[in-house]
Amino acid sequence: MSRRPGTPELLRAMNDRSAFEHLLAEGPLTRGRLGELTGLSKVTASQLVVRLQQRGLIEVVGTRSGGRGPSAELYAIRPGCTYAVGVDMVLDRIKAAVCGITGPVIAHTSRPTSNDDPVKVIHEVVAEVMGQAGVGLSELGQVVIGTTGVVDPGTGDVTFSFDLPMWHRGLHDALGKDLGCAVTIENDVNLAAIAEREEGAARDVADMVLFWVGRGIGAAVVLGGRLQRGASGAAGEIGYLPVPGAPLLDDVSSRDAHGQLGGSFQKLVGAGAVSELAERHGIAADGAAGAVRAALAAGSPADAFLNELAQRLAVGVAAVCAVVDPALVVLAGDIGAAGDERLCKLVSEALGHLVPVTPKVVPTAVREDPVLRGAVITAVDKSRDALLTSIAAS
Amino acid sequence: MSRRPGTPELLRAMNDRSAFEHLLAEGPLTRGRLGELTGLSKVTASQLVVRLQQRGLIEVVGTRSGGRGPSAELYAIRPGCTYAVGVDMVLDRIKAAVCGITGPVIAHTSRPTSNDDPVKVIHEVVAEVMGQAGVGLSELGQVVIGTTGVVDPGTGDVTFSFDLPMWHRGLHDALGKDLGCAVTIENDVNLAAIAEREEGAARDVADMVLFWVGRGIGAAVVLGGRLQRGASGAAGEIGYLPVPGAPLLDDVSSRDAHGQLGGSFQKLVGAGAVSELAERHGIAADGAAGAVRAALAAGSPADAFLNELAQRLAVGVAAVCAVVDPALVVLAGDIGAAGDERLCKLVSEALGHLVPVTPKVVPTAVREDPVLRGAVITAVDKSRDALLTSIAAS
DNA sequence: GTAGTCTGTTAAGACTCTTACCGAATACGG
DNA sequence: CCGTATTCGGTAAGAGTCTTAACAGACTAC
Numbered sequence: 001m002s003r004r005p006g007t008p009e010l011l012r013a014m015n016d017r018s019a020f021e022h023l024l025a026e027g028p029l030t031r032g033r034l035g036e037l038t039g040l041s042k043v044t045a046s047q048l049v050v051r052l053q054q055r056g057l058i059e060v061v062g063t064r065s066g067g068r069g070p071s072a073e074l075y076a077i078r079p080g081c082t083y084a085v086g087v088d089m090v091l092d093r094i095k096a097a098v099c100g101i102t103g104p105v106i107a108h109t110s111r112p113t114s115n116d117d118p119v120k121v122i123h124e125v126v127a128e129v130m131g132q133a134g135v136g137l138s139e140l141g142q143v144v145i146g147t148t149g150v151v152d153p154g155t156g157d158v159t160f161s162f163d164l165p166m167w168h169r170g171l172h173d174a175l176g177k178d179l180g181c182a183v184t185i186e187n188d189v190n191l192a193a194i195a196e197r198e199e200g201a202a203r204d205v206a207d208m209v210l211f212w213v214g215r216g217i218g219a220a221v222v223l224g225g226r227l228q229r230g231a232s233g234a235a236g237e238i239g240y241l242p243v244p245g246a247p248l249l250d251d252v253s254s255r256d257a258h259g260q261l262g263g264s265f266q267k268l269v270g271a272g273a274v275s276e277l278a279e280r281h282g283i284a285a286d287g288a289a290g291a292v293r294a295a296l297a298a299g300s301p302a303d304a305f306l307n308e309l310a311q312r313l314a315v316g317v318a319a320v321c322a323v324v325d326p327a328l329v330v331l332a333g334d335i336g337a338a339g340d341e342r343l344c345k346l347v348s349e350a351l352g353h354l355v356p357v358t359p360k361v362v363p364t365a366v367r368e369d370p371v372l373r374g375a376v377i378t379a380v381d382k383s384r385d386a387l388l389t390s391i392a393a394s
Numbered sequence: 395m396s397r398r399p400g401t402p403e404l405l406r407a408m409n410d411r412s413a414f415e416h417l418l419a420e421g422p423l424t425r426g427r428l429g430e431l432t433g434l435s436k437v438t439a440s441q442l443v444v445r446l447q448q449r450g451l452i453e454v455v456g457t458r459s460g461g462r463g464p465s466a467e468l469y470a471i472r473p474g475c476t477y478a479v480g481v482d483m484v485l486d487r488i489k490a491a492v493c494g495i496t497g498p499v500i501a502h503t504s505r506p507t508s509n510d511d512p513v514k515v516i517h518e519v520v521a522e523v524m525g526q527a528g529v530g531l532s533e534l535g536q537v538v539i540g541t542t543g544v545v546d547p548g549t550g551d552v553t554f555s556f557d558l559p560m561w562h563r564g565l566h567d568a569l570g571k572d573l574g575c576a577v578t579i580e581n582d583v584n585l586a587a588i589a590e591r592e593e594g595a596a597r598d599v600a601d602m603v604l605f606w607v608g609r610g611i612g613a614a615v616v617l618g619g620r621l622q623r624g625a626s627g628a629a630g631e632i633g634y635l636p637v638p639g640a641p642l643l644d645d646v647s648s649r650d651a652h653g654q655l656g657g658s659f660q661k662l663v664g665a666g667a668v669s670e671l672a673e674r675h676g677i678a679a680d681g682a683a684g685a686v687r688a689a690l691a692a693g694s695p696a697d698a699f700l701n702e703l704a705q706r707l708a709v710g711v712a713a714v715c716a717v718v719d720p721a722l723v724v725l726a727g728d729i730g731a732a733g734d735e736r737l738c739k740l741v742s743e744a745l746g747h748l749v750p751v752t753p754k755v756v757p758t759a760v761r762e763d764p765v766l767r768g769a770v771i772t773a774v775d776k777s778r779d780a781l782l783t784s785i786a787a788s
Numbered sequence: 789g790t791a792g793t794c795t796g797t798t799a800a801g802a803c804t805c806t807t808a809c810c811g812a813a814t815a816c817g818g
Numbered sequence: 819c820c821g822t823a824t825t826c827g828g829t830a831a832g833a834g835t836c837t838t839a840a841c842a843g844a845c846t847a848c
Contacts (some may be wrong), residue, residue, distance in 0.1 A: 006409040006434070008803045008836060015400040015804090033824075037517070038731045040400070041806055069825020070813035071685070207625040221718060223622045223843070230617075230719025231601040232751055240716040240749045242656070244638045263748065264638070315636045322634040322657070323717045324615060325624025353659065355625055355634045402834045409835090423789060426795075435837055440796065464844035745804020 014272035017038060019048050020057065020388060021350055023077050024102070028061050029071035049075055057081055062278045077102055082141035083133070084383040085126055086375030088188070089113070089147050091215075094121060095372050096129040103384055105376060107133035118167055119174050126179060127305040140181045141386060144189040144379040146371040148216060151233045156185055159233065184382065188212075189236060190227055191374025192366070193220030196330050210318065210364075211238075213363050214289070214333030221324060239266035243315045268312045281305035289334040296342055304363050309339075310346030317347060317361070318354035325357050332364035339363065347375070407786035409434060414451065414782060415470050416497070422455050424466035442470055451475055451781070454577050470497050476535035478526070479520055479778040480769030482582070483507070483541050485609075486517060489766050490523040495781065497774055499778045501538075502525035502766075508531065512561055513568050518571060533576045533781060538773040540582040540765040542610060550579055553627065561579075573781045578776065582606075583630060585768025586760070587614030590724050592771050594759040603720040605632075608683070608727030610667050617718060629658055633660035637709045659713075668729055675699035683728035691734055704740030711741060711755070712748035719751050726758035733757065 022037045023029055029037070035045030052058045052075075059078045065071035079100030082303040083312060088095045090113075096107035109129045113364035114121060122145065129138055131220055147167070149158045156172040175183040193210040196202045202210070202222070210220040219236035221228045228235050267273055278284075278291035283305055285294040292309070293392045295302035317329055331337070347363040366373055407433060423431070429439035446452045446469075453472045459465035466688045473494030482489045483505075491502035503523045508515060516539065524531055543552045543561070544672055550566040569577040587604040590596045596604070600619040606612040613630035615622045622629050634657035660666055665682040666674070672678075672685035677699055679688040686703070689696035711723055725738055732755045742755040760767055 006405045006412070006432075006836085008405065008805090008834095011400045011402065011405055011804060011835090016401070030826085040398075042827080043807090043829090044805060047804090064815080067825065068823070070817055070827080072826060207622075219717070223617060223624075224620060226618060228601075228617045228718060230751075231721030231753065232719055234715075234751045235717065235719040237719070237750070238716050242638055242712050242714065242716075243746055244636055264710075265716075318634065318636050318657075319713050320717050321628075322615070322624060322632050322636075322659075323629065323632070323714050325623030325626055325629040354636055357624075357628045357630070359625065400805080401804095402836090405804090405835060436796080437838090438836060439810085443836090459845080460796065462792070462846055463801090464796085464846095466795060 006087055008104065010392075016048060016052065016390045016391050017046070019045070020052065020391065022079070023058060023075065023269075024384065028074040028076040030064055030074055030087060032072060034075070052391075055391075057391075062322060066194060079141070079333055080135075081387060082329045083130070083135050084140050084309075084376065084378045084379035085129060086372055086377070087122060087125065087143065087145040088191075088369065088372040088375055089122075089145060090188075090371075094125050095369065097372055097376050098129045098135070098220040099376060101380060101387065103380055108372075118171060119178050122175060124179055135207060137180070137273050140179065142182050142184070142379045142383040143175070143179055143214065144184045144186060144191075144375045144382065145175075146186055146191040146375045148188055151185050151187055151229070153231070153233045156183075160187060166182045166286045175234035182382065182386065184378065186375070187218070187220075187233070188371045188374075189218040189379060190229070191218045192332055192364075192370040193222055193330075193374070194225065194377055195366045195370045195374035196332065196364060197222060199373070200370075201330050202328055204241075205328045206307045207324070207326045208328040208330065209236075209241065209317075209320050209324065210330045210332055211320075211336060212311070213336040213339075215314065217266050217270055217316075219320060219321075222326075223324060223336045238316055238320065239270070241316055241319050243268060243314065243319065245312065248317050265316045269309070269316065269335075271335065274309065277308060280306055283309075287334075289338040292335055292338040292343070295338065296338075306339075306343060306346055310343060311350050313343075314347045314350030314354060317351055321351070321355045321359060328363055329359050329361045332366075332370060337364050337367065395682050404786075408783050409438070410442060410446060411782045413439070413784065414471070417469065417780065422468040422470040422644065424458055424468055426466060428469070428554065440589070449785070451785070454775045468528070474529075474533070475781060476777045477524070477529050477533050478536045478770065478772045478773035479523060479534060479538075480766055480771070481516060481537065481539040482518065482585075482763065482766040482769055483512075483516075483539060484582075484765075488519050490519045490764065490779060491515040491766055491770050492523045492527045492529070493525075493770060493774060495774060499770060512565060513572050516569060517572055520599060524661060531574070534573065535567070536576050536578070536773045536777040537573055538578045538579055538580060538585075538776065539569075540585040540769045541723050542582055544631065545579050545581055545623070547623055547625075547627050550577075552579060576776065576780065578770065578772065580769070581612070581614075581623075582631075582765045582768075583612040584614045584623070584773060586726055586758075586764040587616055587621065587768070588765045588771055589760045589768035590726065590758060591616060592754055593767070594764075595724050595756045596722055599720070599722045601720045602636075602722040602724065603630075603711075603714050603718065604724040604726055605709065605730060606727040607663060607705070607716075607733075611664055611727075613714060615714075615718060616720075618679055623674075632710055632714065633657055635659035635713050637713065639706065639709065659710045663703070663710065663729075665729065667706075668703065671702060672699055675702075681728075683732040686732040686737070690734065700733075700737060700740055704737055704768075705744050707737075708741045708748060710746030711745055715749045715751050715753060716743070723753045723755045724758055728763060731758050731761065750758055 018038050031045050035042050058075045060073050061076040062074045063071040079102040081101045085098045094113045095110040097105045099105045154157045156165045189212040202208045206225040208222045210219045217239040219238045243265050274288035287289040295305050344361040412432045425439050429436050452469045454467050455470040456468045457465040473496040476493045479492045488507045489722045490503040493498045493499045552561045583606040596602045602616045604614040611633040613632045637659050668682035677685050679685040689699050738755045
């Protein structure tokens, strides 16, 4: 229920917000165009521009001449309103990128992870990338950190993680205090899905699932245009999917032959299982993703391997499709990406025998640092939202 | 973007809507209380009441005396604003219930289904129930029809149905024309979930899954408080879940030994499979649900049967939990309902070995006509929404 | 019976939006 | 080269919604 009463100020806030969103989406605009887009009159659009300008949210970036009358001034969001940082923390490396509220990355960095306190590690990398960008830490509005493991929707903390034993409870708050800005910890696969939806293969798809097939197995579920995290943040933990072809789990905390936690689907298509399968088919390569690439390069002699891999993947995809019926399935992660169009086609064919729905199956279109991209996008999005609600409040 | 400009009228519409919602939720209210709830001043609340009264949406239903000052007038929604009808169509019976916008059912009926044109069948049952209620068909605002089968989110038609071969494409539009009001066709399991959320075991639970275990197998997925239908309306078709313990499907259009379409999970826990399992354990009863009831009554001798049934169910529940991580799982359908607390407990225990999440597993709390209840609730909800948007428009 | 309290109304004012009008700048056509 | 049409930005007047303040009347409490 909307607690706030419908006062005239609310109206102004709504219109300011709408104008801001149009400026973000459509780039520099004149007062007149802004009026058209928001549906407001010329006069009101002018007042609105003055307000936003006084707050330092927008600025004149030029004039648009060529038309009949006098040249109109072009207004655009001031990129330096706030800055947002995305962080991707994997087993042994930590990456970070910073950008202004308009989107483009202005600096990024990557360094090996030390075994230190995560607060210190993250503080250092954030400070470094902000320094590179030439922006003070005080102007930082949002930090989004991608990580393996499940994030508790209640506390925002990591409840457990395969790879990062140092991540303790209370980390979320500690980071927020340390950095002095809003901090969000998010599952890495979810961030990859956000990147895919923003600038990858899933643009404008409301119902989609991203399969991350790599060292770990995971999925991100987007339904009705919204990322679904589940009640305890464990949505998409498809490593635990009970599937035919691998024994049923008897103890949820057991590890597989390669030291990975997970259930029967993990045993079927985890990196270890894929390597093993490749070996059994006589394909020698470095790592599971390498094996897939080698198989693709080898042509028909490796068909049996790819078919079996596709068949295994299809079983997991089928389970997800039976539950949520997405319009699109994206295969990502290093193995998924390596499989490319060919593997997707095979999975799609196998899927047709298993379920009565026919989602498109495509490889990821975000080939460079999908998790970092997703983190940055999320950070920008959140900082925009914070700014807009601050407009509404004042 | 539906860019309605932020004009003062919008404000009024928002406040009218808010007041209307409060009246629906909290019953009869005085002008003063309405002001408090909406956050508006006394004066504005009064104006608002006058407006709604002039439109015939609300009426005085009494006075609240006993306080210090003069007795305040109590206003309530006029139930006769619009009427909504819910219809439940199963294999051989059709049920319907009608209610005003305030909710309570004022008439209901049930009759055997003839093999006629569905438009005629539905028209007849709607006319009958409206006649019983003493309301003209012209005052009907919404009809919601529950049915087995998948409903195409694009057209609102049934794309295929196990049991109702007469349902043709274009039925949705034909019904709308015939009845002269808004018509919605919805999957029966989804409607049961809506009933469960409104007045059953899932009140105030944002992320939940309802398992329908009966003649057919299905699930309804509610995430973030919203029912998720999937891209082609096939979300929750868990009969097709590939699970261990039953052979993988080779052809999606194949039928099982009992003439039912579906995949491996259907073969495991469909009514036919449950009957078979009961027979193998020496439990004789009429139908699968009867067998479950008999087993519960028999005590420990039937434990093996119940355990195996729970184990089978748990595998499907585990798959769903791995994908969407609900806070609550409701077992419904005649078999699920028959299993009651005991079966839920067994499923919950089995689930603990399979996935690292621990949703509550409970039996349905809507024991009477859950699908019809869901249809009625949905119809009322939609007619409320239509009324509210009509307020905003005028 | 009187005082106190609460209801509902009226009056004045604040805030937002709108239409109507105006002066100035710019491009186009003769 | 100059007049005219067009567009930009601004001002003024007005309509709609909300708010606070003050008041008349009804009802209870003592």
